[in-house]
Amino acid sequence: MRIGEIAALVGVTPRAVRHYHQSGLLPEPARRANGYREYGVRDAVLLARIRRLTELGLGLDEVRGVLADDEGRGLVEVLEELAEDLARQEAEIRTRRERLSALLDEARAGRLPADGPLSPELTSLLAGLGELPESPMAAKDRQILALMDVVVPEEERARLMGLMEGAAEHAHEVYPLLDALSGAAADDPRVAEAARVLADCLPDELGVNMPTGAPGEAGSSDTSLADALFADLAPAQSAAIHLAMRLVRERREGGR
Amino acid sequence: MRIGEIAALVGVTPRAVRHYHQSGLLPEPARRANGYREYGVRDAVLLARIRRLTELGLGLDEVRGVLADDEGRGLVEVLEELAEDLARQEAEIRTRRERLSALLDEARAGRLPADGPLSPELTSLLAGLGELPESPMAAKDRQILALMDVVVPEEERARLMGLMEGAAEHAHEVYPLLDALSGAAADDPRVAEAARVLADCLPDELGVNMPTGAPGEAGSSDTSLADALFADLAPAQSAAIHLAMRLVRERREGGR
């Protein structure tokens, strides 16, 4: 047999057969006078074994190991390992499929969130927030929430979003005040007012994992994110939020 | 934020972030004076979107497509395609897992076949054949059967193995005769006897997809395999089998 024939027989491509030669899985057979490879039955049998093993999902080097190994002992071992591997893969794919179909349902029913697929908690939170008038600050806030959605681990998420739920009701009061500060300096007189209103509608517990005030200072799990958040705002806005944080913290410590 | 920070925040490696830059998924941010990349909130949000999409199983170019696409329309499309893809993958993995676990059961319970995992039909056939005394011809036959197991399409297999089942009962008569011919010339007198016995225990239907006689002649789906099979035998053996085939064919046509 020539290479095309044995390949068709076993159901692989000639290229694959040559690849197996090159990687030492299948020994090179004798050549005809013209340089063509001439395959016999033994080669076909071996090639068939290789194909059966690869079809099961073994890698080529695992196949090599199984073939080299004298009969059996190693094979069970490898197969068990492979079974675990496949189980893992299947579970992984299934979770992805579930998440995906949930997402598709949501996308086809309502409309999908602008920043891509989000957790259900956040989706419902944003749904409540979505009816507010246009506001640059609100847009930024939504982005930040989307970020938190990824950053915060799953078990924390429900708690955190629950805290936000309360604040969301007062959003229509707070966002305009903050928007008004977009061009203002850090010592603008409206900063104090905005901070007071903001602090009033934030729950005490929120202060726990918030930065203490000065940029770069410890107190949060990652200060770099906080720094970046504040850097993204106008000076007066970031001043107002810093101040609000301090008010919340003082309120919590005072009421303790 | 520096690259390590944003990467840790979103849960990817810095290398992945740089890779996204390189492939145009995530725009390169401004640099600090020392050449370090400086990331802001917008970058983190984008990176989080990218990660969510890739975690769903999208390829990077699909992600790029979704991001480039102005909101939504293309996304549902891509997601649906992906859902199909995942369904296919899961089914594929599940079949492999099933075959594998069947194999593992068999391997742990009895002993696993020497030529690797085989179809259940062939396995049972070989089980019946396995109790014969040692015979070089039998060994070759087993290899050939293993080969047929791969070559023959699934729907044919049961039928073919059924045919063989009848022949297997007479194996203890035939193999010794053929083994005795291993060193003989093609015109050995024992050839005719062996052919007669062999033909007697082969069913009529077997002749249908067998070669007509002369090497290289048409009449089988792949003559090259038949040629190789005969080339693998001693001259007297191949002569005996050729003759047996002719006898079977004549018998079938005579009795028709």
Place this chain on the structure above:
DNA sequence: GCTTGACCTTGCCGCAGCGTCAGGGTTTCT
């Protein structure tokens, strides 16, 4: 005898999504 088409040969690049050096520089802590 010549062409055509279907084979065969070797060799090398490409793929996805990064991991992992190598060979530098910077900042920061001690």
Place this chain on the structure above:
DNA sequence: AGAAACCCTGACGCTGCGGCAAGGTCAAGC
């Protein structure tokens, strides 16, 4: 001042082949 922990660019590696280039060979048809 030295070490640890970052950052930079650039390049190769991995899996299992697919595909192409640039030929050589063989059987059949004109």
